[in-house]
Amino acid sequence: MIPERLYNGIIWLGLIxxxxxxxxxxxxxWLTLATRAMxxxxxxxxxxxxxxxxxxxxxxxxxxxxxxxxxxxxxxxHAQTYDPIFAGFITLTGTxxxxxxxAIAVIAGGIGAALIGAISLRTxxxxxxxxxxxxxxxxxxxxxxxxxxxxxxxxxxxLRGGFPGANTLRPFDFFWVTFGVLTAVxxxxxxxxxxxxxxxxxxxxxxxxxxxxVGISPFRLRMTAFIISGMITALAGAxxxxxxxxVSPSMFSWTISGEIMIFVILGGVAxxxxxxxxxxxxxxxxxxxxxxxxxWHLYLGIxxxxxxxxxxGGITGALTxxxxxxxx
Amino acid sequence: MTLLxxxxxxxxxxxxxxxxxxAAGLTLVFGVMGLINLAHGSLYMVxxxxxxxxxxxxxxxxxxxxxxxxxxxxxxxLIEMLVIRRLYGxxxxxxxxxxxxxxxxxxxxxxxxxxxxxxYLQIPPALAGPITLPGGxxxxxxxxxxxxxxxxxxxxxxxxxxxxxxxxxIQAGEEDREMISALGIxxxxxxxxxxxxxxxxxxxxxxxxxxxxxxxxxxxxxxxxTAFVVIVIGGIGSIQGALIGAILVGLxxxxxxxxxxxxxxxxxxxxDTGQVLSSMLIYILMALVLLFRPQGLMxxxx
Amino acid sequence: xxxxxxxxxxxxxxxGAIHASKNVTLxxxxxxxxxxxxxxxxxxxxxxxxxxxxxxxxxGSVHFLGQDVTALNTxxxxxxxxxxxxxxxxxxxxxxxxxxxxxxxxxxxxSALQKLTNAFSKQSLIxxxxxxxxxxxxxxxxxxxxxxxxxxxxxRLEIAMALALKPKVxxxxxxxxxxxxxxxxxxxxxxxxxxxxxPILLVEHDMDAVFALADRISVLVYGEVIATGxxxxxxxxxxxxxxxxxxxxxx
Ligand SMILES: Nc1ncnc2c1ncn2[C@@H]1O[C@H](COP(=O)(O)OP(=O)(O)O)[C@@H](O)[C@H]1O
Ligand SMILES: [Mg+2]
Numbered sequence: 001m002i003p004e005r006l007y008n009g010i011i012w013l014g015l016i017x018x019x020x021x022x023x024x025x026x027x028x029x030w031l032t033l034a035t036r037a038m039x040x041x042x043x044x045x046x047x048x049x050x051x052x053x054x055x056x057x058x059x060x061x062x063x064x065x066x067x068x069x070x071x072x073x074x075x076x077x078h079a080q081t082y083d084p085i086f087a088g089f090i091t092l093t094g095t096x097x098x099x100x101x102x103a104i105a106v107i108a109g110g111i112g113a114a115l116i117g118a119i120s121l122r123t124x125x126x127x128x129x130x131x132x133x134x135x136x137x138x139x140x141x142x143x144x145x146x147x148x149x150x151x152x153x154x155x156x157x158x159l160r161g162g163f164p165g166a167n168t169l170r171p172f173d174f175f176w177v178t179f180g181v182l183t184a185v186x187x188x189x190x191x192x193x194x195x196x197x198x199x200x201x202x203x204x205x206x207x208x209x210x211x212x213x214v215g216i217s218p219f220r221l222r223m224t225a226f227i228i229s230g231m232i233t234a235l236a237g238a239x240x241x242x243x244x245x246x247v248s249p250s251m252f253s254w255t256i257s258g259e260i261m262i263f264v265i266l267g268g269v270a271x272x273x274x275x276x277x278x279x280x281x282x283x284x285x286x287x288x289x290x291x292x293x294x295x296w297h298l299y300l301g302i303x304x305x306x307x308x309x310x311x312x313g314g315i316t317g318a319l320t321x322x323x324x325x326x327x328x
Numbered sequence: 329m330t331l332l333x334x335x336x337x338x339x340x341x342x343x344x345x346x347x348x349x350x351a352a353g354l355t356l357v358f359g360v361m362g363l364i365n366l367a368h369g370s371l372y373m374v375x376x377x378x379x380x381x382x383x384x385x386x387x388x389x390x391x392x393x394x395x396x397x398x399x400x401x402x403x404x405x406l407i408e409m410l411v412i413r414r415l416y417g418x419x420x421x422x423x424x425x426x427x428x429x430x431x432x433x434x435x436x437x438x439x440x441x442x443x444x445x446x447x448y449l450q451i452p453p454a455l456a457g458p459i460t461l462p463g464g465x466x467x468x469x470x471x472x473x474x475x476x477x478x479x480x481x482x483x484x485x486x487x488x489x490x491x492x493x494x495x496x497x498i499q500a501g502e503e504d505r506e507m508i509s510a511l512g513i514x515x516x517x518x519x520x521x522x523x524x525x526x527x528x529x530x531x532x533x534x535x536x537x538x539x540x541x542x543x544x545x546x547x548x549x550x551x552x553x554t555a556f557v558v559i560v561i562g563g564i565g566s567i568q569g570a571l572i573g574a575i576l577v578g579l580x581x582x583x584x585x586x587x588x589x590x591x592x593x594x595x596x597x598x599x600d601t602g603q604v605l606s607s608m609l610i611y612i613l614m615a616l617v618l619l620f621r622p623q624g625l626m627x628x629x630x
Numbered sequence: 631x632x633x634x635x636x637x638x639x640x641x642x643x644x645x646g647a648i649h650a651s652k653n654v655t656l657x658x659x660x661x662x663x664x665x666x667x668x669x670x671x672x673x674x675x676x677x678x679x680x681x682x683x684x685x686x687x688x689x690g691s692v693h694f695l696g697q698d699v700t701a702l703n704t705x706x707x708x709x710x711x712x713x714x715x716x717x718x719x720x721x722x723x724x725x726x727x728x729x730x731x732x733x734x735x736x737x738x739x740x741s742a743l744q745k746l747t748n749a750f751s752k753q754s755l756i757x758x759x760x761x762x763x764x765x766x767x768x769x770x771x772x773x774x775x776x777x778x779x780x781x782x783x784x785x786r787l788e789i790a791m792a793l794a795l796k797p798k799v800x801x802x803x804x805x806x807x808x809x810x811x812x813x814x815x816x817x818x819x820x821x822x823x824x825x826x827x828x829p830i831l832l833v834e835h836d837m838d839a840v841f842a843l844a845d846r847i848s849v850l851v852y853g854e855v856i857a858t859g860x861x862x863x864x865x866x867x868x869x870x871x872x873x874x875x876x877x878x879x880x881x
Contacts, residue, residue: 214737
């Protein structure tokens with residue numbers, strides 16, 4: 001058992017070391033795998049904010065992942081065909097400049113989360129789970145039946161989006177761009193969790209009636225968390241679209257919601273680096289087991305079942321002791 | 329047009345009663361044991377595969393249907409005793425995760441046994457072809473049979489729950505989980521039975537719907553999610569709510585897919601908008617119900 | 631009389647056949663402790679809930695600082711200055727004593743949705759939290775999680791969190807429940823001190839405490855206020871005696 005802070009630092013430095021190692025021994029595939037894991041980690045960090053800290057069991061985060069992906073896909077398609085998205089009193093053109101596409105993906109994810117949250121956050125418990133799952137599925141069917149952007153077939157992005165100072169086509173560069181985003185998101189979550197907002201969110205998970213009586217609205221807390229969470233997961237979706245140079249309705253599928261949840265559970269619920277560890281372990285297992293057996297989902301299922309029944313707290317819970325902060 | 333419309337209404341009811349078979353088990357298990365079971369769709373799939381395998385090897389559709397019920401019930405008893413019963417006292421997150429894990433295991437297990445290609449169940453010759461209904465409507469006999477089966481099951485469930493000792497125990501369980509143990513009822517047997525009952529209904533509906541569509545891995549989850557929409561609309565834990573919600577969702581889905589594209593052609597000159605809208609219609613219905621009655625149509629306010 | 635801080639006017643509330651509040655009218659004057667007593671199930675907690683905002687009355691209204699607050703929710707009422715404690719402790723189990731009190735302070739300062747600074751970085755806030763802990767004799771337990779506190783300590787933490795809100799009125803639902811004689815005596819001293827900061831509507835079973843503390847007492851039976859008056863008036867009230875006949879602690 002090591003202190004959680006040390007553990008967090010080791011994970012973060014480990015990613016840097018891995019990036020450098022893969023570069024020097026010239027394994028671009030490793031870099032791409034690690035990039036994939038980091039993107040999943042970002043999605044999981046988003047979910048962990050509502051699931052772990054806020055206690056809201058969202059089984060619909062694929063909606064935000066897909067929204068982020070489609071934002072990038074749509075912008076790229078218009079950029080590639082020089083066909084404006086909207087031409088009227090103002091003209092909106094497509095773009096493949098990552099900071100822009102990220103911003104739009106994040107805004108779209110926030111709007112999606114506000115809409116889903118406005119309805120689902122009026123309920124709790126089992127209702128909330130079922131409703132988020134249902135809305136996720138709604139987006140899935142929407143993407144399938146929407147012919148303008150590829151329908152069932154999705155869209156190809158012929159050229160990965162650009163980032164100033166990086167050649168994102170090189171796995172090495174894209175790895176560092178993603179690492180930068182991951183680091184920013186980790187810092188954001190850490191800041192949020194340590195703030196009065198985080199304190200209240202953690203309180204609302206446990207005793208919402210108390211939070212009300214001290215004059216803080218549980219609904220507003222949950223809604224704020226849900227929107228930020230949707231934005232973060234949408235950002236992951238945006239990166240995922242650029243990683244694969246392809247988006248399809250499967251980004252919205254309920255299995256994605258389940259997998260994002262697995263990242264959080266494997267790594268450790270409500271632990272800062274939980275989703276990062278979970279995503280790394282997930283991608284590693286997928287690569288190792290998926291390579292030797294077609295049935296790696298079977299092993300994943302068994303592993304998940306064992307963790308839920310016998311090892312709550314996930315990997316982080318097993319390896320660290322929670323730092324008990326002394327305030328005075 | 330009216331004939332076509334009536335046919336679509338019947339299709340909606342048919343979809344509705346099949347959804348009811350799924351939703352009834354989900355809502356019973358939630359009402360009595362407080363468990364949210366994502367693996368319910370897997371039991372639907374198990375039923376469909378059992379039916380397809382038995383019907384193919386014996387040539388009897390009826391045996392296939394029997395097999396679907398038995399296989400799903402047995403699978404239900406097994407997972408209840410091995411996994412589910414450890415989850416009753418746990419929070420919803422654990423339940424969701426563990427039953428999600430069961431989906432992965434069931435899906436992959438089925439793929440290992442049956443492969444990735446879809447199987448097909450043939451409509452039995454005696455039920456193939458159309459039947460002429462009063463008013464001159466030609467309607468597929470098999471679909472009509474599904475409606476009848478669904479209604480019979482709904483009625484049987486109603487009798488079981490209101491008229492039998494077992495039903496009273498189930499109701500007592502929904503009211504107050506501590507009470508039934510105070511009444512000296514063997515809770516763990518009751519729970520296993522309720523779970524197996526729900527599983528059997530899911531398996532039956534898998535076999536019946538599988539005959540209309542195809543039998544393949546992953547077939548259960550879209551139905552599961554639609555069944556969630558049904559019970560959210562009806563009110564979680566309420567069987568009547570499940571029936572009303574199921575018929576509402578069945579009709580909305582079917583009529584939406586029938587009417588909206590043509591409406592969209594007249595309005596916008598293309599069916600696209602209508603198609604997009606119709607794919608989202610039941611979720612919009614759910615959202616509307618939640619706006620006005622967050623506890624669902626038949627749910628009790630807490 | 632001065633303008634009451636809090637007044638409940640003609641509140642009724644039924645649960646099916648149970649009338650938990652029947653045309654209840656009472657008020658809390660500046661500087662007083664108004665005790666609400668009555669047998670179990672009389673509707674005391676239900677009344678507190680309707681005052682605090684967690685439950686809407688069927689008919690009637692609640693007025694606070696001259697404003698009709700009947701339509702406001704719990705959060706809005708808390709912000710206006712209603713400081714409530716729960717009959718069954720509702721503190722945050724995983725939070726330490728300081729964290730619980732600091733949460734209340736952030737509620738009062740409305741910083742939860744505004745500031746991204748560290749919740750514990752402001753020294754004056756932490757000092758204040760410790761201050762409230764000291765007043766409720768929790769100063770040696772600052773970094774103990776609420777779930778690990780003894781029952782009596784958790785009751786005091788409830789009070790500390792209400793204190794931290796600097797409310798305009800305290801609504802305390804059986805703060806002494808399960809405290810034992812010594813604990814109740816200590817809390818009695820604290821409450822008599824507290825009333826200088828804000829008037830208190832005190833629901834309490836402990837009659838010694840009620841008679842020691844209360845300026846006025848209202849008696850609730852089957853949802854109905856059968857008497858309101860000073861301690862003397864209530865002691866000698868026939869209806870009250872009849873309602874409490876056989877209850878030994880009514881001495
Ligand atoms: N939410 C509720 N639903 C139904 N009955 C309730 C509810 N809350 C309280 N009651 C009933 O109202 C009556 C008053 O309860 P309560 O206010 O808790 O009494 P007290 O606090 O005086 O002991 C009791 O009979 C109780 O059973
Ligand atoms: Mg009470």
